Amino acid sequence: METKGPRSPAMTDVARLAGVSHQTVSRVLNDHPNVKEQTRLRVRAAIAELGYRPNRAARALVTGRSQLIGVVARNSMLYGPASMLAEFEQAAADTGFAVSVGSVRELDRDSISAVVDRHLDQRVAGLVVIAQVASATEALAEIPAEVPVVFIDGDPAAGRSLVTVDQVAGARAAVRHLLDQGHETVWHVSGPTEWFDSAGRISGWRQTLLEAGREVPPLLSADWSAAEGYRAGQMLARMPEVTAVFAANDHLALGVLRALHERGRRVPHDVSVIGFDDVPEAAFFIPPLTTVRQSFGDVARAALTLLLGQMKEESGAADTVIVPAQLVKRESVAPPA
């Protein structure tokens, strides 16, 4: 049995202790001008003494806005999304926002709708959606227009603010690098074709080959896993004419490396391989993997900036920020034998 515990102090308690009205306490809390320095100090002291913390629910109720940003992400341990989330949370915390995650097993319409609804229930001040596939875009059409939304890796044509890594340029740099080494052409193991990321990398790959007047080999498409990279690698290993492979992410590249190794094709002596992402382990693959680094931190910060911008002005301006990618050269690339 218990006496309901001493409930945590409210603003009036602070006011009483400081000998002022609760409104003055509120003013101190919100850094209003026109509070005498001495009063401010008294109030601060009272706050500290009581260990008072403002009740966000009450504030949200009266102001109509929460200090919460909802993130919709795919429940996956893919390196990219996971990093993004962590980076975003850090950035948001620095500006006083909390982040509520809603993860979803698949990026289909219904799952996304459900998560978005949960977030709207919480009256999030804004939404960030890591929406790498087209089906996500559809589901998101139903987000009320007045809710600020920023997409990460989403559909460039969706008419919403978007932050994305420059997939095309990243892919171009990778392919360019291989051609510069003297390879006749470059094979590509792509991610799922419905992902925008994949699409960008594929198109950068294709463009670069065409511009160089090279033959474009058939596309090998996979999911993002090492398992499928391995599968694709088994095919590639069997074809002696393959001397250069651009894999759409580092895990695919890992699978490719192993398949090549199993069939005795040496990397980079017989075949050069480039990945994408620069996961921390990439430098320790056998051999160390040349890859394209994306700065998830930059993406996260850009997304937050756009979101805060939308929240401030009610302008629904749909800006697009493209974050550069950078080729990291390691030992998995060499001129053809």
Next chain:
Amino acid sequence: METKGPRSPAMTDVARLAGVSHQTVSRVLNDHPNVKEQTRLRVRAAIAELGYRPNRAARALVTGRSQLIGVVARNSMLYGPASMLAEFEQAAADTGFAVSVGSVRELDRDSISAVVDRHLDQRVAGLVVIAQVASATEALAEIPAEVPVVFIDGDPAAGRSLVTVDQVAGARAAVRHLLDQGHETVWHVSGPTEWFDSAGRISGWRQTLLEAGREVPPLLSADWSAAEGYRAGQMLARMPEVTAVFAANDHLALGVLRALHERGRRVPHDVSVIGFDDVPEAAFFIPPLTTVRQSFGDVARAALTLLLGQMKEESGAADTVIVPAQLVKRESVAPPA
């Protein structure tokens, strides 16, 4: 310029449309008995028609509890923590809870205190702390006793509810397996020694060797990265007497594999290697890695169950749940040459 937008409907709007009082609407929403079936239906219809959604802030204000669970985790792309978070969010969503993440760059006292404060500001109904190091435990001592807390991978001696993978048993299985293959002893590349996970794996390793009457080689300790695994691997590769290595996670194992490969020591022919975690890529290392799988989903669900239990009864019972780990045999282990 705008007319402040039609604010979203409140309970009174629903009540007016349904021709009842707002209290009746509240009762319908909360599944109270004593509402005539016909009334209930009218209210439901009105809710649907207006697209009404309850304001959580208002509810939280009056009931004094939020439907929010705070998670404190390390901002890292380490496989374990990231997976854990995703799994936990899923589980929580199924029971109607939202999850607010607070990530922290380092698990030191101050950072943790700051994140915990942010969560308490939000009046979370409970906290889950992924606190793999001792310094975290200290910081958490200051969490008010009435806030339900569950630790994941935390200090078994902290006197709070704890869910953890059976690190000791996992390590024992790994070492046992190597000894069974005929190896004379097993070297260990551990994670940071201040992590409880590391401590458990180290002690499982040591115990098993001692019980088998084997010599315990010096411990090589590292962080969790492939880079440090590589460093440790370079030392091991130089020592011909090393025939079996147990790495504290798969990334370390990756680094070890590469170092061995560089010095021409074949795996598993010359040296057997076992990792820990079973990251999805482990099956595609060169060679495929034998490792110990932890079920993060089970951990997450167990943590949620404990937390909900604490929230229901005010009992501060400090239960501990230990989730088993499982040896996954692949090709990186063989009898000594």
Next chain:
DNA sequence: GCGGGCATTGTTATCGATAACATTCCCACA
């Protein structure tokens, strides 16, 4: 020395829900 204006502080209304208590309605039963 008086009134205008600004800095400072206080008072009251409000957000949207639930809790506690009040009221109505209806039926069974003495």
Next chain:
DNA sequence: TGTGGGAATGTTATCGATAACAATGCCCGC
């Protein structure tokens, strides 16, 4: 036929903050 009582519903208070407005107090110029 009056009445006790439970089911169904309504009324009012409340949570803890901010907003809008009201009320001081003080300085200063004329």
